[in-house]
Amino acid sequence: MTPTTIDARASRSTDFRVIGLVGLAHFVSHIYILALPPVFPFVRAEFGVSYTELGFVVAVFNIISALLQTPAGFLVDRTSARTVLVGGLLLGAASLALAAAAPVFLLLGLAFAALGLANTVYHPADYALLSNRVSPGRVSQAFSIHIFAGFIGTAITPATLVILASAYGWRIAFLAAALLGLVAAAAIMMFGEPLAGREAARAKAADASAPSAGDWRVLATWPVVLNLLFFMLIASVSVGTQNYGIVALEALWGASLSLATSAITVYLVLSAFAVLAGGWLAARTSRHDMVALIGLAASGLALIPIAFIDLNATLLIGLMAVSGFFNGVIQPSRDMIVRAVTPPGAFGRVFGFVTTGFNIGGVIAPPVFGYMMDAGTPASVIVGTALCSLAAIPVVLISVGSRRKPA
Known part of the structure; x- marks a missing residue:
């Protein structure tokens, strides 16, 4: 040996x-x-x-x-x-x-x-x-x-x-x-x-050039701020599916509780296991932005037909499965994108800052989606969830683009 x-x-x-x-x-x-x-x-x-x-x-x-x-x-x-x-x-x-x-x-x-x-x-x-x-x-x-x-x-x-x-x-x-x-x-x-x-x-x-551990300026850089917004949008997707998905499906197409619950459960289970596939994929590419862009697009677009078409159980669960899978695949690449914009010695504060987006999204999204349900527009909950996923695409593009520009 x-x-x-x-x-x-x-x-x-x-x-x-x-x-x-x-x-x-x-x-x-x-x-x-x-x-x-x-x-x-x-x-x-x-x-x-x-x-x-x-x-x-x-x-x-x-x-x-x-x-x-x-x-x-x-x-x-x-x-x-x-x-x-x-x-x-x-x-x-x-x-x-x-x-x-x-x-x-x-x-x-x-x-x-x-x-x-x-x-x-x-x-x-x-x-x-x-x-x-x-x-x-x-x-x-x-x-x-x-x-x-x-x-x-x-x-x-x-x-x-x-x-x-x-x-x-x-x-x-x-x-x-x-x-x-x-x-x-x-x-x-x-x-x-x-x-x-x-x-x-x-x-x-x-890295001898690592910034001071007490320096706040890195948090005000454009890529880091955009990643905070990225995390807010992802949190809003989670709120839309996990908190309101079942009631929205029931109210929209009269889906039974068991069918609506099954659809959301499939979404969540595939999201969890797709994270592992996403880690395997992220280890084999440096284009984490492309993984995120494709995953966000597929996850969001898979939800759109559900809002406008009364699908049978197989198609409903199938589209939720596709959306959940791609939502899970992007998660490791999401973290690699943040890591790429973080200087040595700043991982704690940068990840602490951008993951605050989870909390912010968790505060803003529930009353917004709740208002949509109270207003009798469950389709808007599903469309809104899809749009949060799609809206993250330009955020990733601008974030990665700003990082590649010379200082």
């Missing part, structure tokens, strides 16, 4: 450990994001509160995450991403434990505000670690597995928490989720040697 072979195996082993640990943290983060909504009825019955008050708690969680995610990114760049990530997991676990023990609704609200603070660390820390600690040839695949882990967390959370809450109570369900965060934090502390070290020091070692 040659030294080159040994080095390659060591590098692969280290990469897989980094990807696995960061993916575990992302999996937990998506469980924490959805911890409250599945148990709304249980919490509402115990505290005698309205759904509006419960919605306000969720809103506070998202507002805190949106406001503080970019500062968390600066903290990641300035210090150790591993330390920040472990701190976020521990704070998240403590917050859910506090919520589980809350004797009054106000304390539960404060606990979820703290959970929102914990949520700010995941994207900046995860992307800084994957960008800095994974071999360049595997970064796109690392991004795809990272996204897939989050999708799986989203997929299993509602049913799991409802089952636990039904059998043992919502407080036990929260404690079980808190325990999972402790396990993830312990795994990173015990097996996370490849994650150790300060991000700024690694960036300087890689």
Whole structure:
């Protein structure tokens, strides 16, 4: 066995450990994001509160995450991403434990505000670690597995928490989720040697011209701002399909609940597994913009016929499958586009800033699509979702074009 072979195996082993640990943290983060909504009825019955008050708690969680995610990114760049990530997991676990023990609704609200603070660390820390600690040839695949882990967390959370809450109570369900965060934090502390070290020091070692970790100017550059808009539009696509897809299909063509649910489920499942295919594809091309453009166009255009034609079940599910597949394929290339415009030493703050677009889109899109449903125009929900996907195409073109222009 040659030294080159040994080095390659060591590098692969280290990469897989980094990807696995960061993916575990992302999996937990998506469980924490959805911890409250599945148990709304249980919490509402115990505290005698309205759904509006419960919605306000969720809103506070998202507002805190949106406001503080970019500062968390600066903290990641300035210090150790591993330390920040472990701190976020521990704070998240403590917050859910506090919520589980809350004797009054106000304390539960404060606990979820703290959970929102914990949520700010995941994207900046995860992307800084994957960008800095994974071999360049595997970064796109690392991004795809990272996204897939989050999708799986989203997929299993509602049913799991409802089952636990039904059998043992919502407080036990929260404690079980808190325990999972402790396990993830312990795994990173015990097996996370490849994650150790300060991000700024690694960036300087890689590039002596790396900007200061405290420099805000990179966030005001045109490509970074456009990527923030890109993430907002993608978040709006998710809101349109996941939050309003079922009710829109029912109201538009009188689709049965089972058919509408099946169509959206197929969309979501194919999106999750297509992320892995997207990682494989992104590892074999440098034209991540072309992957994104083709995927956005196919995903958006596949939805248009659904809004105007009363399709049979096979065609409806088939078009939703096509849209979901291409929506998943673009995700790793989306992250590679952001990575390409990020200077060394700035992964935490740039990814923290652009992924705030998820929160902004999550705040703006729901009332807009909700208004469309209340106005009796469910077709506009589907068309609006498609247009958000298509509108991202010029954003990507301008972003990549501005990056290629000489300074």
